[in-house]
Amino acid sequence: MSLLNHVTNILTKPKQEWEVIKNEPMTTSQIFTGYVAILALIPAIANFIGLCFIGITIPGFIGISSFTFKFSITEGIIQALVSYVMAFVGVYAAAYIINALAKNFDSTPDLNNALKLVAFSYTPVWLAGIFSIYPMLGVLGIVGLYGLYLLYSGLEPMMNTPQPKKMVYLVVSIVVLIVVFIVVGIVVKIATPTPSFESLMNQQQYNF
Secondary structure, three states, X not given: OOHHHHHHHHHHOHHHHHHHHHHOOOOHHHHHHHHHHHHOHHHHXXXXXXXXXXXXXXXXXXOEOOEEEOOOXXXXXXXXXXXXXXXXXXXXXXXXXXXXXXXXXXXXXXXHHHHHHHHHHOHHHHHHHHHHHOHHHHHHHHHHHHHHHHHHHHHHHHHOOOHHHHHHHHHHHHHHHHHHHHHHHHHHHHHOOOOOHHHHHHHHHHHO
C-alpha cells in the first residue's frame, strides 16, 4: 500500500487500517525507510525554514522593542539533521520499551509490531510539524495529540492487548513516549548550535 493511503487511512479509519498494517509484511528497514524517513522530513524541513528564513520574534517589554532573530543556514542545517536522525532513535527507543513491557499487560511481545505501532501513531505529530514553518504557529502542533488515540486504538491489534489492560498500557506507553521525547529534545538541544547573545544583539541592531 502506498504511503499516501497509509497516512489517509490511519487518520480517517484507524481501526480498519491497523488490521491492514498488522497483516502487511514490513521489515524494520521498510518501516523506517518507507514511512518514518519520509514523514519525519516534514518537521525537519519546516523547522529549518522557520528558524532560518522566518525567524523567531521576541516580544518587547519594559521599554525594549520586540525583535526577530534567525538561525544561520549552518545552524539551521545542523538542527534539522540532528532532529531528523533523533526521530528514528526516538521511534525505535519507544517501540523497544513498549514491547519490553508487553507481558506486564497480558500482551504479545513483537518488536516489529511495536515499531509499526509507534511509527504509525506518530503520523499526526509529523504532519503537524508543518506548522513549524512559522514559529508563532508552533502551538498548533497540539493537533498531533491525535496520535494518542491512534496509539490506543492500535494496542489491541498490534500487541494483542486485552480490552481491560488497554488503558493502563496506554498510560504507561504515554509516559514512555514523554520520557523519550524529553531525552531526544535534550540531545537535539546539546548537539545543535544556537545563535550567541552577540549575534542576537547584532541582528537586533541590524533590524533597527
